[in-house]
Amino acid sequence: MTIGIDAFIFLSALLFAIGFGGVLLRKNTLVIYMCLELMLVASTLAFVAFSSFNGTMDGNVFVFFILTVAAAEVAVGLAIIVALFRRRQTVQVDELNALKN
Amino acid sequence: MPDLFFYLFATFTVVCAFGVVLNRNTVNAAICLLLSLFGVAALFTLLDAYLLAVLLVLVYAGAVVALFLFIVMLLDTQGGHNRPFKPLALIASVTGFALLLSGALMLVTRGEWPAHATSVTAPTGSVLKSYAELLFTTYLLPVQIMGFLLLIAMLGVIVLCKKFEGLEDVK
Numbered sequence: 160m161t162i163g164i165d166a167f168i169f170l171s172a173l174l175f176a177i178g179f180g181g182v183l184l185r186k187n188t189l190v191i192y193m194c195l196e197l198m199l200v201a202s203t204l205a206f207v208a209f210s211s212f213n214g215t216m217d218g219n220v221f222v223f224f225i226l227t228v229a230a231a232e233v234a235v236g237l238a239i240i241v242a243l244f245r246r247r248q249t250v251q252v253d254e255l256n257a258l259k260n
Numbered sequence: 261m262p263d264l265f266f267y268l269f270a271t272f273t274v275v276c277a278f279g280v281v282l283n284r285n286t287v288n289a290a291i292c293l294l295l296s297l298f299g300v301a302a303l304f305t306l307l308d309a310y311l312l313a314v315l316l317v318l319v320y321a322g323a324v325v326a327l328f329l330f331i332v333m334l335l336d337t338q339g340g341h342n343r344p345f346k347p348l349a350l351i352a353s354v355t356g357f358a359l360l361l362s363g364a365l366m367l368v369t370r371g372e373w374p375a376h377a378t379s380v381t382a383p384t385g386s387v388l389k390s391y392a393e394l395l396f397t398t399y400l401l402p403v404q405i406m407g408f409l410l411l412i413a414m415l416g417v418i419v420l421c422k423k424f425e426g427l428e429d430v431k
Contacts, residue, residue, distance in 0.1 A: 162266045165368045167307070170270050172364030174277055174300075180357035181281035184345045189332055193280050193293045196324065200300050203316075211307040220394045222312050226319050227406045231413035233324050237331050238420040244335050253346070 167208035174201035188240055188250040192233070199229050266306055273299030286332045294325045311388060 174197060181194030203222045210218025244250055276299060279292030297320045304313035345353075395403055 162263055163373065165371070165373055166266065166270075167303070169364055169368045170273070170303075172367070173274060173361065174296075176357045176360035176364070177274070177277045177281060179360055180353040183353035183356055184281060184349050186345055186349070187286060189286055189328065189335075190280070190289050193289055193328065196293065196320070197277055197280060197296065200297060200316075200320070203312075204300055204303060207304055207307050207309050207312060211309065216390045216394050217398075219309055219312060220391060220399055222309075223315075223391075223395070224399075224402055224406055226315060227410065230319055230323060231410055233327060234417050235413050235420070237327060238417040241331065241334070242420050250335060 164208055164212040167212075168205060171201045171205040171208065174198075174204065186251050186253055188243075188252055191252070192236055192240070196229065196233070199225060262306060266303070269299050269302040269306070273303065287329065290325055290328045290332060293328070294321050297321055297325070311391060 178194040178197035178201060181197065182191050185191055185194065203225050206218040206222050206225070210216065240250060243255070247255065249255065273296050276292045276296035280289050280296060283289040283292055297316060301313040301316045304310075304316060
């Protein structure tokens with residue numbers, strides 16, 4: 160394969176930037192959460208690329224931990240969103256301004 | 261031939277990632293996230309990390325996106341009456357996206373990459389035994405911490421979702 164590691168790193172950074180832009184752009188909490196997941200997956204892609212091009216396994220093993228943290232984070236985050244929706248009847252971040260002023 | 265596959269999967273992943281951000285419907289955004297994750301899993305197979313590709317599809321597509329779809333349908337958030345973003349947020353997000361992307365471009369174009377960085381040295385990611393050796397020797401403590409983290413997350417979700425009615429005397 161003639162594709163270098165720089166292409167993978169650039170793709171990973173591009174995915175991370177898309178997720179970052181989505182977190183800043185969107186108002187729906189669920190879509191913000193999806194963009195956070197996108198950023199996590201972009202970081203795992205960088206881990207796997209470095210690990211594969213170095214010939215070591217440490218990056219691949221770290222992806223396990225990232226997957227675990229992502230799964231736990233999604234469970235807790237969605238529970239928080241459901242509890243928030245029960246209390247406030249909305250998930251739009253611009254309507255959740257109880258701490259403003 | 262792998263080069264062609266790389267460009268194919270990379271384009272697919274990026275297009276689906278843009279679909280997540282720009283889609284007005286939340287269910288469509290979740291489906292775009294699912295397709296994007298499949299693209300990343302395909303890129304993992306190009307990097308010889310077959311186990312991680314399968315795990316990514318199982319954990320993310322099987323658990324995380326399914327959970328997202330459940331919550332979206334449970335909350336029934338139809339925000340179609342107004343725009344999904346504000347103009348100020350658009351400016352901020354485009355600026356942040358451009359800054360991150362220009363940083364990555366500088367890194368890729370001006371960075372000094374090692375000469376042997378164009379070839380995969382050994383397909384170690386395809387051997388299951390090498391994962392187990394590292395997980396149970398070098399990274400044994402992080403594995404246990406991860407197990408504890410999952411336990412705490414489970415307890416937290418139970419506490420968050422349970423309705424404590426008639427328990428005011430406890431507080």
